[in-house]
Amino acid sequence: MRADAGFHAEQHDDVSVQARFGDLKTFLEDRLVGASLLVERLLIGLLAGGHLLVEGSPGLAKTRAVKLLSQGVHAPFARIQCTPDLMPADLTGTSIWRPDSGTFEFVPGPIFHSLVLVDEINRAPPKVQSALLEAMAETQVTAAGVTHVLPDPFMVVATQNPIEHEGTFPLPEAQLDRFMLKVEVTLPDAATERRILDLVEGEAAGEQNASTLAPIGAAEIGQARAAAMRVFLSPAVKDYIVRLVTAARRPDLHPAIASKIEHPASPRGTLALATAAKARAYLAGRDHVLPQDVADLAADILSHRTILTWRALADGQTPRRVIGEFLDVVHPV
Numbered sequence: 001m002r003a004d005a006g007f008h009a010e011q012h013d014d015v016s017v018q019a020r021f022g023d024l025k026t027f028l029e030d031r032l033v034g035a036s037l038l039v040e041r042l043l044i045g046l047l048a049g050g051h052l053l054v055e056g057s058p059g060l061a062k063t064r065a066v067k068l069l070s071q072g073v074h075a076p077f078a079r080i081q082c083t084p085d086l087m088p089a090d091l092t093g094t095s096i097w098r099p100d101s102g103t104f105e106f107v108p109g110p111i112f113h114s115l116v117l118v119d120e121i122n123r124a125p126p127k128v129q130s131a132l133l134e135a136m137a138e139t140q141v142t143a144a145g146v147t148h149v150l151p152d153p154f155m156v157v158a159t160q161n162p163i164e165h166e167g168t169f170p171l172p173e174a175q176l177d178r179f180m181l182k183v184e185v186t187l188p189d190a191a192t193e194r195r196i197l198d199l200v201e202g203e204a205a206g207e208q209n210a211s212t213l214a215p216i217g218a219a220e221i222g223q224a225r226a227a228a229m230r231v232f233l234s235p236a237v238k239d240y241i242v243r244l245v246t247a248a249r250r251p252d253l254h255p256a257i258a259s260k261i262e263h264p265a266s267p268r269g270t271l272a273l274a275t276a277a278k279a280r281a282y283l284a285g286r287d288h289v290l291p292q293d294v295a296d297l298a299a300d301i302l303s304h305r306t307i308l309t310w311r312a313l314a315d316g317q318t319p320r321r322v323i324g325e326f327l328d329v330v331h332p333v
């Protein structure tokens with residue numbers, strides 16, 4: 001009897017937590033014009049415990065999006081602006097000498113926050129990028145032989161500008177799969193641009209209506225994550241994910257497409273696609289994953305894990321487009 005009552009109480013909680021994520025989504029969409037895709041991806045990252053790489057030209061509200069997320073989530077937030085002279089310790093922290101106690105004390109760097117915005121990551125030198133990617137993979141930092149565990153939740157959103165080349169360091173391709181999703185933001189159309197102007201002009205004039213959103217705390221995020229991971233992934237949808245990911249490794253099945261690929265995605269891609277699809281279904285208020293969740297996320301999950309041949313690149317192909325070609329020929333059963 002009591003166990004039964006507890007079960008119902010928990011169910012109710014799960015429903016309200018799901019509704020709270022809906023409120024957070026609305027809060028972000030109201031303040032980011034025409035950016036519902038980016039908003040959804042940010043929330044998928046938060047729910048699936050994944051990191052995001054956001055690519056796009058300057059001025060497309062990348063920084064604004066993450067700052068807004070930090071307002072909607074009650075979790076410690078840090079922003080790191082990358083420059084070529086940044087050093088790993090600027091990110092991870094340093095041990096400083098305390099003469100009074102005669103010991104070294106570790107002073108944690110900005111990475112020890114729950115939500116970390118790494119702005120313009122491709123302007124950071126390789127040593128910093130590698131320290132960051134390592135911390136992301138291991139959720140810990142080792143300094144002077146001592147391991148320091150990063151907070152939970154821990155989410156990195158890195159931005160990069162594709163048009164800048166001088167003074168930038170491309171991220172190591174082999175480590176890009178530390179990011180669960182790579183999102184590309186593009187220039188808005190005229191109608192959207194006009195709404196942006198109205199919104200930002202209104203804000204400057206102090207017209208922004210105050211938010212009634214109570215920020216979502218770490219416990220709620222944990223509960224939502226657990227619920228999202230209980231979303232049902234049917235054997236048929238699992239098969240679809242696997243066939244989609246492994247198609248790139250099967251030159252016999254789709255030779256014209258597979259031959260464009262030098263290095264296909266690993267099982268990490270499969271796992272990320274399954275987890276992100278569950279988070280997408282959860283956000284949509286469903287208790288099961290649809291093939292459409294998988295198809296919608298495939299490019300954002302797989303493109304940065306797929307390396308094309310030099311010949312395909314010379315032909316002007318992009319991993320995103322090649323993933324799109326696989327989506328056209330690999331169908332759910």
Ligand SMILES: Nc1ncnc2c1ncn2[C@@H]1O[C@H](COP(=O)(O)OP(=O)(O)O)[C@@H](O)[C@H]1O
Nearest residue numbers: 031032033035058059060061062063064196200
């Ligand atoms: N879709 C959008 N919705 C709301 N504001 C936007 C949008 N796109 C651009 N802006 C505005 O443009 C400016 C640049 O945004 P910012 O976040 O600094 O861009 P980025 O980090 O991509 O370079 C900000 O004032 C922001 O409010």
Ligand SMILES: [Mg+2]
Nearest residue numbers: 062063119159
């Ligand atoms: Mg920015």
